[in-house]
Amino acid sequence: MPPGLELVEAGLDPERLRVIEDLLHATQPEQACTVEEMLARAPLSPDMRRVIARLDGEPVGLATVGRIWVLPPDYPTLWCEVGVVEGARGRSIGSALLAWAQVAGREAGKRMLRVPCSDGRPEGIAFLARRGFAEFYRMTTLELPLAEVAAPAIEPPAGIAITSLGARPDLREAAYRLAVEVYAALPDPEPVSAGDFEEWRVRDVDVPGAPLDGYLLALAGDEPVGYCRLYVHDRGASVGHMMTGVAAAWRGRGVASALKRAALAWALEQGAERMTTENAPGNAPMLAINRRFGYRPTPDFVEMDGPVAAG
Incomplete structure (x- = not known):
């Protein structure tokens, strides 16, 4: 040395x-x-x-x-x-x-x-x-500067309501089942998973710097069919996407876009300077959604x- x-x-x-x-x-x-x-x-x-x-x-x-x-x-x-x-x-x-x-x-x-x-x-x-x-x-990797961005109308598709795990703590088990489905569908070269319930809770739910009102849920009735997990990082300057996913039966119906609008509104409420997200190269639908929202490419991870x- x-x-x-x-x-x-x-x-x-x-x-x-x-x-x-x-x-x-x-x-x-x-x-x-x-x-x-x-x-x-x-x-x-x-x-x-x-x-x-x-x-x-x-x-x-x-x-x-x-x-x-x-x-x-x-x-x-x-x-x-x-x-x-x-x-x-x-x-x-x-x-x-x-x-x-x-x-x-x-x-x-x-x-x-x-x-x-x-x-x-x-x-x-x-x-x-x-x-x-x-x-x-x-x-x-993508970044959306927030200095000149206004909070959008969320406008979920018919039959869908946007809430959060903070507002609906009774939905933890249902949110976990959705996370299991979303992780299993990721275009990843390895066997990624949500883990068991306790691991998911520690890793994705009860996380310092990630308030439960930033665990956004798209509900069809009382059933979560999409979610977006947000967290605050870079000492408050950024809001990042830990995961955004939609149940297979609801993909292509505007749920992910509604969650993205709700996520943007939440980030503005936190006073963040920017939002960040990552996309797997094979996840073309989510990449297209992010680009429509004005996300700009940054150096790859x-x-x-x-x-x-x-x-």
Whole structure:
């Protein structure tokens, strides 16, 4: 390791997790999460590990390894984040952090690491490519600036009412059944799922920074037939879409567009500067809806996979 560099594991210590939060915000704000989110989601990945890189006592980077939440716990690949603040790059700190993550992956009995990147930071992709990583998957990312946007009329299709899980907590089980259907229909190369009820609750419902009035539901009578899960991120500047989906029997009937209008109104109520969303390349209908709403392309979200080096 470079002289003066030490790697300190954060565990679940709130003060160290606050440092992790600040480092994520500085190095990859689109992936940043809060201390409260890290603690709330700890049951999903009890083996999650996070490390702070300190150079001469100053925090300059981080690495994390843990379960990919939408995949089974025994999946052979770990999610891995690596970031170094701008003024400390080019000093082998990223290499030391990635080496730590590879050791952690071996200790967890896994074969691969999956690192999130952005096309807007090609140096990060090049760093990983030089170390044997290759692109596994990418998502189209979009952004809607809100400075000059007015709240639209929601205008749901006939027979549909738009509400929220905050207003209708009695619909949790029905909302879960819909989430199971939506996740199963995603055009993803892997077996993503909503998980069991408790996992879905921790991951998608009772989430700090994601109020339940931002879990929008489209109801046909008392049956949820579409939903849009929103969350506040980038320290209040952005509202993001965690998931938008519609039951198969209701697709193509204007439900998703009504949810998008309701989501825009909600984001404006939060005082956000922009909305963000991601689309799988094969999800052409949702991509078309987003473009009609004025979303603009931003650098793609790229997942890079690489082997856990042999010990």
